[in-house]
Every structure is written in structure tokens, then in C-alpha cells.
Amino acid sequence: MTTENKNIDTEIESKFTANPTSCGICENKNCLINRNLSNFKDSQFINNKNNIKCKKGQQFIIEGAPVNGLFFILKGTVKVFRTGINGREQIVRFAKEGEIIGHRGFGTEEYYSIGAIALQDSVLCYFSKENLQETLFENPKFTYDMMLFYANELNGSENKVKSISQMTVRERVVDSLLYIHRKFGVLNSYINLPLSRKEYADYAGTTEEQVIRIFSSLKKEGLISVRGKKICITDVQLLKNEISEHNYFLDA
DNA sequence: CCATTAAATTCAA
DNA sequence: TTGAATTTAATGG
Numbered sequence: 001m002t003t004e005n006k007n008i009d010t011e012i013e014s015k016f017t018a019n020p021t022s023c024g025i026c027e028n029k030n031c032l033i034n035r036n037l038s039n040f041k042d043s044q045f046i047n048n049k050n051n052i053k054c055k056k057g058q059q060f061i062i063e064g065a066p067v068n069g070l071f072f073i074l075k076g077t078v079k080v081f082r083t084g085i086n087g088r089e090q091i092v093r094f095a096k097e098g099e100i101i102g103h104r105g106f107g108t109e110e111y112y113s114i115g116a117i118a119l120q121d122s123v124l125c126y127f128s129k130e131n132l133q134e135t136l137f138e139n140p141k142f143t144y145d146m147m148l149f150y151a152n153e154l155n156g157s158e159n160k161v162k163s164i165s166q167m168t169v170r171e172r173v174v175d176s177l178l179y180i181h182r183k184f185g186v187l188n189s190y191i192n193l194p195l196s197r198k199e200y201a202d203y204a205g206t207t208e209e210q211v212i213r214i215f216s217s218l219k220k221e222g223l224i225s226v227r228g229k230k231i232c233i234t235d236v237q238l239l240k241n242e243i244s245e246h247n248y249f250l251d252a
Numbered sequence: 253c254c255a256t257t258a259a260a261t262t263c264a265a
Numbered sequence: 266t267t268g269a270a271t272t273t274a275a276t277g278g
Contacts, residue, residue: 197274209253212275228260228274 022046023125031072031098032149033125036142045135050126054118061116067105069128073097076122077184077193081202082114091203093156094119094193096184100149106132119193164205167246172204173214174242177224179203181233194229 023046028034033046040046051074054060060071063083073095080092080101092114095101105112106129136143163175177191177200184193197211204211215231218224223239225232233239 207253208274209276216275 023049026074028074028098032100032142032145033072034098036139036145039139039141040135043135043138045127045131048128048131052124052126054122054124056118056121059115059117060124061102061112061114063112063115065112067102067109067112067129069126070103070106070132071101071116072125072127073099073101074123074125077119078116078122079119079199080114080116089202090205091199092160094180094183094203103150103153119195163246167243169204169206169210170214171243171246172206173200173211174218174239175246176200176204177231177233178236178239178243181236186232190227190230190232196229 023033023037023040026034033040037046052060052071054076061080075097077097078095078099078101080095081089082092084090101116101124102112102114104114136146163172167175180193180195181191184191186192196208197215198208201208201211215224215226218239219226222234223242225234
């Protein structure tokens with residue numbers, strides 16, 4: 001290692017010690033905050049955030065709790081859900097690094113209508129309502145980015161409505177597989193996010209048993225292969241054909 | 253939905 | 266690293 005590199009390293013390290021999650025050294029280039037960093041130069045905005053560590057399985061947003069701010073995911077993955085009448089969980093979406101959690105309640109709603117649980121050990125960046133509002137007023141570019149994000153979210157949720165109301169159970173399960181695959185990618189040819197059958201069911205709006213049975217038939221048909229929670233989509237195109245009549249971009 | 257068996261994962265020695 | 270304990274998956278009623 002060169003001396004130059006060493007200096008850079010120590011510099012980064014000292015920043016890290018001061019604030020291990022400072023936006024300045026954050027790797028999440030798809031984070032809204034990170035993309036607008038240059039606009040926050042003289043602002044206290046990013047210094048006024050809090051970092052929250054979440055263990056796997058820990059719930060950090062509880063349905064019905066008052067909204068005080070917004071979470072960004074620094075590290076890890078999270079599921080966002082809503083509880084139905086008979087206590088059944090409807091998973092609204094899965095979120096990964098750089099994404100925003102709890103935004104629906106921001107501004108207008110007083111209480112969260114969703115819950116959120118960390119699927120792995122995760123680190124969150126928390127911005128208070130006041131802090132965020134101030135920056136949104138001052139910073140049109142950032143506000144515009146936020147608006148695009150909301151628009152995109154709405155598009156996704158409209159697609160979700162369509163998929164649940166018009167697709168068969170099998171199609172919804174296939175669609176869920178493709179969504180996770182597209183969003184979280186692949187590691188050693190397996191989908192890079194281990195989910196239980198129940199979680200697939202809660203996302204697809206069906207039961208654990210249905211998912212297990214559909215997985216088995218997909219396996220028989222050679223569309224996927226499975227090892228425990230690890231799932232490999234052998235032919236993405238073939239799987240897409242399964243839902244092709246419903247049109248393509250179910251980005252929910 | 254529940255019961256049973258098989259399989260996978262965790263955990264501690 | 267192993268295998269016993271616990272959790273999760275698969276299947277059939």
C-alpha cells in the first residue's frame with residue numbers, strides 16, 4: 001500500500017471514529033440524501049440525524065405509533081407490512097440499502113399505518129420531521145427527488161393492487177419471486193435474500209401452504225430449484241412467461 | 253386448518 | 266467441526 005493511500009485511509013478512519021455513519025463516507029450512492037450531498041454543504045441537516053442499529057427480527061416501526069421522522073436504510077434489508085383483520089400480515093414491500101421507510105405517514109398522517117422489521121442486522125439513519133422539513137423548504141432539487149420517489153412508490157402500489165386483484169395465486173407467487181429476484185439480485189445463482197415461505201405468502205397475499213405447493217410444482221416444471229430458503233430461478237424468461245398476460249412491470 | 257415427517261439451521265461443546 | 270436441539274418446510278388428511 002502506498003503512503004498516499006495510507007493517508008487517505010487514516011483520514012477516512014478518523015471520520016469514521018467521529019461518526020461511523022457519516023453521509024460523507026457513505027457508500028449508498030442510490031440514497032436520496034447521498035445523491036444530494038453537495039446541496040447540504042452549509043447545512044446542519046446531515047449532522048442532525050441519528051443512527052439506529054437493529055438486530056435481525058427487530059421491529060423499529062410499530063403500527064399506530066406517532067410519526068416523528070423518516071428512516072433511511074444504511075445497511076441491511078427490511079420488510080414493511082400492515083396487519084389485517086384476523087391478524088394476518090400483508091407485506092407491503094421489501095426495502096434495501098438507500099431506501100426510505102415510513103414516508104407515507106410523513107407530513108399528513110399522525111400515526112404509522114405500517115410496521116417495519118429488520119430482516120437482517122441493519123443500521124438505519126433517522127431524520128426528524130423538523131430537520132427534514134427545513135431542508136425540503138430550502139432545497140428544491142432534493143424536494144424534487146423526493147417527489148419522484150413518492151411518484152414511483154405510488155406506481156408500485158397501484159401495480160400491487162392490480163396484481164392482487166387480477167392474478168391467480170400461482171401468478172402472484174411467481175410475480176413475488178421475480179420481484180425479489182429483480183430487486184435483490186443473485187448470489188452464487190441463488191436469490192440474494194433468504195425469505196421464509198410465510199414471508200412469500202404474506203407478500204403474495206396467500207398462505208404458507210400454497211406457496212410451498214406452488215414452489216414444489218415450479219420445481220417439478222424445472223423453473224426453479226430450491227435448497228431450503230435458498231431459491232434459484234433457473235430460467236427467468238420462462239418464469240416471466242407465466243405472468244406475461246398481466247404485463248410486465250409489476251415493480252410494486 | 254392441523255398433524256406428521258423430513259429437512260435445514262442454530263448453537264454450544 | 267460436529268451433532269443434538271430447535272426451527273422451518275413439505276405433504277396428506
